[in-house]
Amino acid sequence: MSVVRTLKKLDRGSGMPLYLQLKEVLKEHIEANYRPGDMIPVESEIEEMYQVSRMTVRKAIDELVDDQIVVKQQGRGTFVQSPKITQDMSRIFSWTEEMQQLGKQTETRGLEIQEVRPSRKMVQQLQLAANEKLISIKRIRYANGEPIVIMINYLRASHIPGFLETGLKSESLYDDLEKRYGIRFSDAEEIVSAREASDLEALALQIEQYSPVMHIVRTSYLADGTPMEVVDLVARADRYQYSIRLSGNSRSRNLI
Missing domain, CATH: 3.40.1410.10 (Chorismate lyase-like)
Known part of the structure; x- marks a missing residue:
């Protein structure tokens, strides 16, 4: 499932760092459209759609991991995490x-x-x-x-x-x-x-x-x-x- 095409645009004139904006739009769409265990798009796809650096994408995803919204599985991808x-x-x-x-x-x-x-x-x-x-x-x-x-x-x-x-x-x-x-x-x-x-x-x-x-x-x-x-x-x-x-x-x- 590809979801990033339907997400909100980033505001490059905002004082909020791009990685935090990206985190919020990903979080909003995950909560509205994904179920626990679903795989989210890979970093390269998110990077291409938003024209941001790989570092920005990784920092946004790391924020989602810290908030226990997604979990990384080595060699497989990033998945929506079930609430504890x-x-x-x-x-x-x-x-x-x-x-x-x-x-x-x-x-x-x-x-x-x-x-x-x-x-x-x-x-x-x-x-x-x-x-x-x-x-x-x-x-x-x-x-x-x-x-x-x-x-x-x-x-x-x-x-x-x-x-x-x-x-x-x-x-x-x-x-x-x-x-x-x-x-x-x-x-x-x-x-x-x-x-x-x-x-x-x-x-x-x-x-x-x-x-x-x-x-x-x-x-x-x-x-x-x-x-x-x-x-x-x-x-x-x-x-x-x-x-x-x-x-x-x-x-x-x-x-x-």
């Missing part, structure tokens, strides 16, 4: 519930449920007794048909008897735990880091090799303080972000 899914960090979330509130259709693929022996680190995280086992629930979570996260939930097996045999009965694990076992998490702590996707993660999430991902490890607690769950989550950095609401320092200060 924003996760509210102020509360413990159910993926399914959160996506439904955002108007997303959820789907689970690659479901694997098994009983596992905890690692030494997980024994410490969950304060497990000797020989205590965990139930591991691995899933690839989709939103509107697109893979977004790889999620592995590790739960104390002693608290969810029969789960291994019956499996997950709904799209939402947390909803399942509450209805079947009366389990609700009162608080949690998370560690968020950034890294490159492994080959298997890139394959599962349908992203390029070495793409950036968010790695999130959460420990969830019951009301009595018992650590019940560890979640290991790998999310696409191009489609997922966190929102954090911070409070200012409420302590009074003496001003001089």
Whole structure:
């Protein structure tokens, strides 16, 4: 699809730099005529139609990349980027519930449920007794048909008897735990880091090799303080972000 022929003309007498003008007309037309995943015209086509330098075109596109409107894919071109899914960090979330509130259709693929022996680190995280086992629930979570996260939930097996045999009965694990076992998490702590996707993660999430991902490890607690769950989550950095609401320092200060 060629779109630049229908875009507004640049005003060379304006005080606004040409690359910013070009950014705005491209942005306006993309928002009106393109869908996420569509490829925009190549740099040479935009350069020819507007009679501007390649540097001007590149700076305009770089601005669109910075604004997360488009994304460059090496060797392929520049594509319209889907809006990121924003996760509210102020509360413990159910993926399914959160996506439904955002108007997303959820789907689970690659479901694997098994009983596992905890690692030494997980024994410490969950304060497990000797020989205590965990139930591991691995899933690839989709939103509107697109893979977004790889999620592995590790739960104390002693608290969810029969789960291994019956499996997950709904799209939402947390909803399942509450209805079947009366389990609700009162608080949690998370560690968020950034890294490159492994080959298997890139394959599962349908992203390029070495793409950036968010790695999130959460420990969830019951009301009595018992650590019940560890979640290991790998999310696409191009489609997922966190929102954090911070409070200012409420302590009074003496001003001089």
